[in-house]
Amino acid sequence: MARGIRDKVAILGMGCAKFGERWDKDEDQLMLEAYEEAIADAGIDPSEIDAAWLGAAFDAINIGPSGIPLAMALRLDNVGVTKVENYCASGTEAFRGAVYAVASGAADVALALGAEKLKDTGYGGLPVRTRGTNYDMFGVTGSAPGNFAQLASAYRSQHGVGADDLKRAMAHVSVKSHANGAKNPKAHLRKPITVEQAMEAPMIAAPLGLYDCCGVSDGAACAIVTTPEIARSWGKTDLVMVKALQLATSNGWEMQGNGWNGSYFHTTRQAATKAYEEAGITNPREQISLLEVHDCFSITELVTMEDLHISKEGEGWKDVLDGFFDADGALPCQIDGGLKCFGHPIGASGIRMIYENYLQLLGRAGERQRKEPPRFALSHNLGGMPNQNVSSIAIVGLADA
Amino acid sequence: MMAGVGITAYGAYVPITRLDRAAIAKANAWFGGPRGKGDKAVSGWDEDVCTMAVEAARDCLENFDRAQIDAVWLASTTAPFADRQNAGIVKEALNLGDVTGALDAGGSQRVATSQLMAAFGMSKGTGQTILQVTGERTQPKPASAREMSSGDAAAALLVGTKDVIAELIGTHSVTADFVDHFREAGSQADYDWEARWVRDEGYVKIMGDAIVDALAACRIEGGLVDHLIVPIAARGVPEMLARKAGISPNALADQLDGSVGHAGAAHPLLMLAAVLEKAKPGETILLSAFGQGADVILLRVTDRIGTTRPRLGVSGWLARKQASDNYLKYLFHRGHLALDRGMRAEHDEKTALPAMWRQRKGTMALVGGKCSKTGTVQFPKTEMSVNSNDHAIRTQEDYPLAEIPARVMTYTADSLTYSPDPPTCYGNVEFEGGGRLMAEFTDVDPQAxxxxDEMRMMFRIKAIDEKRGFRRYFWKAAPAF
Incomplete structure (x- = not known):
């Protein structure tokens, strides 16, 4: 295996705009909101930034193509700005670009910013869009919940879980995230809900009801990275380091081949195994302190607990019901509310997850701060649909972890 | 008398939804709409004459080698395209070779019988095997008598000279511009004249005489006709014509009026398909059709009649039924009701025609690929194999999946994405022997x-491009039948 990214890059500063229905803000204003926090946190002059990456998924609908929207919003002076799009994993993809640039030595300081302005599209939920000329002839123009809902049918069939048991576990996932989101001033949805509310909500795509689906939001999040040496030379102590950064992309095996059973994410399993190896983690259930996963839908979070090798295959739903992933559980998941309640401005989400992990590692998460000091925090950012997707994992941790 | 040419196979298609006519009557009673009883067969939003004709052809060709087909002829007055060969669409969906003839015909309620006569002549003259398909999907005005009486259906016949099950005895045609109803090119609904005039001057005189004359020309006594097919949706008329020709009313074939409704130009062959299901060797069939004149075709059932049967036939399709009393849904699917479809319906369904041409076997015939090296089956066919152990390049051979049973691997009922018939049901299906596809489901109960579950693939409309007046087709999975 390649030598990996472990401990080569430190996070110098991070920022995150408030997510939600930001009717009064344009895309560039949201970018600036995230950037101002990050650059102040980093404590550097903008001229130190050597390169920048912008993650946005629905560029055609709103901010427009290329890296120009970011260069203009932040008035980045003549540095290379690259726009990346990798479905809902675009945020982590932008972060990967910045981290790799620093690790290669090509840049001393790099910036990653993810942004999305979904609430100008007029849709409740994600807008309909083409998936390419050929896909549109063969594929199904389903909704995001419809694509992910299929996990539940296969999971039940594979593991013999009753429809009611699974629906209750899915409800627990959402109730937990709503409880967490209520404590987060930057979260889109801040009202706690009950299991009954979740289970009786209107059906969106069976068996996913309204509360099984995450919020669709406006927002932006930003990270500024450099080498640990440079960070220390600028007086930074308590460094949060990148421990692993892995991306797995479907090559069509799940969709066209034979063997995948529809109940899990092949890509996440691949990326997780590599990420733990890269970070030197041998027992993730014990060693990981916090999880921020791509809970676009409750069922996605549930099966992801297995795909990240935290829960045993077929038993994730039991861990969920046991409260293992609650804020006061053994391994909190979505302590900031997750996509479910923090919200999901597509391109920003991956960086928002890292932002929360960064705050938690530094003990700066306020009311929602994890009591037991975290050491390793994992974020998982996923795009596409179960049978064809991009899965990314970022593990960050303290310098001595 | 011609000899040796005839029908060698037959099939039909009736859409699964049967709208209760009482529901139509109830909805329109305030307006003085007609009363009615029984069912009306109603095709779904994703069906048209081409898709229905394909299903009828598959029904007909269940036990036949498709390579023997020399031409596909389609007869309809409601085919989807005025200028894009509808028979060509059927040909592609059936995955027939490109060296296949095709012919669309329309313009009259007797177009299918006239085309069948031409097919007999062509086949007799050249020895060719012709697949003749016919279907109708009418758009009558709401609250009209025609709405009450009509239904959607399709039929298919294989015409040839080998292994004939119903041999041609003779034909007779009369052409007279008797305008009982009409529909201008580009219009959707018919304009009908008074029924009593049509009955007395049209059916009885023109068609009644044609039947009498046809029997005389063939030197067959009316009493010897075992099956009289009079596809007329006017009460008492078939009996009047039978009496006039000296044929026993007991010989009258089932009008299918209580189960399907009158399927326009397709109705004569639909009724014929139903008759052939129960016909016995040596029996005589008189097939007639009316429309600016009349066609009469006389057939004799051969002793090979028992050797071939359609997959389901009319009776099988009738048994495959989902009852409906949702008249509003029917109106919406016919474009008579402008429901608020929401923003998701605005999605641009433009088709890239060069891509469709490149992928025509995949999109139109559900032909996938099978790796000649590893045997891996996949859809769609690609340059490099999906097999994780051997990404062989350019080893895939055509592998038709349309007739292979599939099983549901994952599913959902999606209420968010736009569909004219929500919820949109779809999921991954796996084919017996390999290959998988995330497919839309059709003719399905979302709760069941x-x-x-075993599924059978059906040829359907995938998307309608309203901006440009185009539609693209693909295959959907239906509960196995």
Whole structure:
């Protein structure tokens, strides 16, 4: 295996705009909101930034193509700005670009910013869009919940879980995230809900009801990275380091081949195994302190607990019901509310997850701060649909972890 | 008398939805709409004459080698395209070779019988095997008598000279511009004249005489006709014509009026398909059709009649039924009701025609690929194999999947995405022997799908491009039948 990214890059500063229905803000204003926090946190002059990456998924609908929207919003002076799009994993993809640039030595300081302005599209939920000329002839123009809902049918069939048991576990996932989101001033949805509310909500795509689906939001999040040496030379102590950064992309095996059973994410399993190896983690259930996963839908979070090798295959739903992933559980998941309640401005989400992990590692998460000091925090950012997707994992941790 | 040419196979298609006519009557009673009883067969939003004709052809060709087909002829007055060969669409969906003839015909309620006569002549003259398909999907005005009496259906016949099950005895045609109803090119609904005039001056005189004359020309006594097919949706008329020709009313074939409704130009062959299901060797069939004149075709059932049967036939399709009393849904699907479809319906369904041409076997015939090296089956066919152990390049051979049973692997009923018939049901299906596809489901009860259910692929409309007046087709999975 390649030598990996472990401990080569430190996070110098991070920022995150408030997510939600930001009717009064344009895309560039949201970018600036995230950037101002990050650059102040980093404590550097903008001229130190050597390169920048912008993650946005629905560029055609709103901010427009290329890296120009970011260069203009932040008035980045003549540095290379690259726009990346990798479905809902675009945020982590932008972060990967910045981290790799620093690790290669090509840049001393790099910036990653993810942004999305979904609430100008007029849709409740994600807008309909083409998936390419050929896909549109063969594929199904389903909704995001419809694509992910299929996990539940296969999971039940594979593991013999009753429809009611699974629906209750899915409800627990959402109730937990709503409880967490209520404590987060930057979260889109801040009202706690009950299991009954979740289970009786209107059906969106069976068996996913309204509360099984995450919020669709406006927002932006930003990270500024450099080498640990440079960070220390600028007086930074308590460094949060990148421990692993892995991306797995479907090559069509799940969709066209034979063997995948529809109940899990092949890509996440691949990326997780590599990420733990890269970070030197041998027992993730014990060693990981916090999880921020791509809970676009409750069922996605549930099966992801297995795909990240935290829960045993077929038993994730039991861990969920046991409260293992609650804020006061053994391994909190979505302590900031997750996509479910923090919200999901597509391109920003991956960086928002890292932002929360960064705050938690530094003990700066306020009311929602994890009591037991975290050491390793994992974020998982996923795009596409179960049978064809991009899965990314970022593990960050303290310098001595 | 011609000899040796005739029908060698037959099939039909009736859409699964049967709208209760009482529901139509109830909805329109305030307006003085007609009363009615029984069912009306109603095709779904994703069906048209081409898709229905394909299903009828598959029904007909269940036990036949498709390579023997020399031409596909389609007869309809409601085919989807005025200029894009509808028979060509059927040909592609059936995965027939490109060296296949095709012919569309329309313009009259007797177009299918006239085309069948031409097919007999062509086949007799050249020895060719012709697949003749016919279907109708009418758009009558709401609250009209025609709305009450009509229904959607399709039929298919294989015409040839080998292994004939119903041999041609003779034909007779009369052409007279008797305008009982009409529909201008580009219009959707018919304009009908008074029924009593049509009955007395049209059916009885023109068609009645044609039947009498046809029997005389063939030197067959009316009493010897075992099956009289009079596809007329006017009460008492078939009996009047039978009496006039000296044929026993007991010989009258089932009008299918209570179960299907009158399927326009397709109705004569639909009724014929139903008759052939129960016909016995040596019996005589008189097939007639009316429309600016009349066609009469006399057939004799051969002793090979028992050797071939359609997959389901009219009776099988009738048994495959989902009852409906949702008249509003029917109106919406016919474009008579402008429901608020929401923003998701605005999605641009433009088709890239060069891509469709490149992928025509995949999109139109559900032909996938099978790796000649590893045997891996996949859809769609690609340059490099999906097999994780051997990404062989350019080893895939055509592998038709349309007739292979599939099983549900995952599913959902999606209420968010736009569909004219929500919820949109879809999921991954796996084909017996390999290959998988995330497919839309059709003709399905959203509450009754389970992982492992067996499905059969059906040719359907995938999307309608309203901006440009185009539609693209693909295959959907229906509960196995």
């Amino acid at each position: 799908i389970e992982v492992g």
